[in-house]
Amino acid sequence: MELLFADDLVVVADSEEELQRRWMRWQIGMESKGLKVNTKTTEVMASSRRDVEVNIKDIDNARLKQVQEFKYLRVTLDARGGSQVAMRARVAAAWNKWRELSGVISNRKMPRKLNVKLYSTMIRPVLLYGAEVWTMGKEEKRILEATEMRMLRRITGVTLRERERSTDIRRELGVRDMNEKVKEIRMRWYGHVKRREGHPAKVAMESIVPGRRPRGRPKKRWRDNVKEDMSRTSGRGPGKRDLETEDPGG
Template sequence: MRWRSASGVMCDKRISLKLKGKFYRVAIRPTMLYGSECWPMTKAQASQVEVAEMRMLRWSCGKTLSDRIPTGVFRAELEVGTIINKLREGRLRWFGHVRRRDRTAPLRRAESIHVEGIRRRGRPKMRWEDRLAKDLIELGRFGIYAETLLNLSTLYMVVIICVLMSAFSYTFRAFDATFLLCSRVFSVDGV
């Protein structure tokens, strides 16, 4: 569904905001997020999706960016949550489906494929597993799944992030969670 074809409903001033919000949740958002379970989305891409969503929400409310109305007001009027949370929810749901498959299934066998060769120069591209690990870390779920997803480079990044978080928040909860995760990954005894 194209946004322009739905604009007759979304931009009609005679239709209530509640009904517009429901139409957005039922028809437009699923179209935007089709297949997003498998996207290894970076922060820049997530920002672009969020900007596109807010433009549509503003447009359906009859406002513009120059009106300087906070985004929370539009979300409350239309009763719509953030699209970033929906993206994360879809990725984690798909991850659960993948994990429940038998290990001999082609999908699970494709996970363990290791490509030989030299990687490109520069920063490695975001992988689906890396995105899932970040989602689990953002949610504070340091479980079995996070351990299996984290490779060594991601683990170093997690340690640095959690140490910085503990330094800025003046608590050591983040550091303790990192130490617990590292001890499970590297099988450190005594924890």
């Protein structure tokens, strides 16, 4: 599979040999048309629970750099899966945006309503960029909750020592719970992809991953979040017709 956006190209394969063939085909094809591929900025990542070394070379027999993290369209992907790396990158980006606006949002003379507006329209969207595909476990929810409350407490001037509840601060500022916002974004994305017949995103979402999950408590998947969302929304279990598309052991 290949993903194309402007001058960015991602080549995906199930094996090292297949990835080498696809990469060589792309490089030879593009350079035959006069397009020079910058192999120094081309990176390889192997998605696995274990450390896997891959050896992909270009047409000059130079080995491409292997990384554990890969950023594509401002979303950070981790070789071991999960969403914590991507989330922490968005947290850092949100704090950078906060510092850019600190002259206004930290000014006590500015109306609080304006500061909340700046947070909701200019900072929180940076924090939640790509959140529709995050897998949310307890730790991920805690990271988002802690980040948002640090910002909201700075807006209100309320410290942790004052022991004011987070729900009270949100109610006072009129700000929705961050994790509820993520749920809304995720369900909107799920419905959008579900309606796109034959689209690669839907094919990937409904694909069945071969193999069995390891022993012990399994890691939460994005599909598990969707099932929970649908169950809570409908007040009953998730719809089998929509979600039961993979082997329970896979």
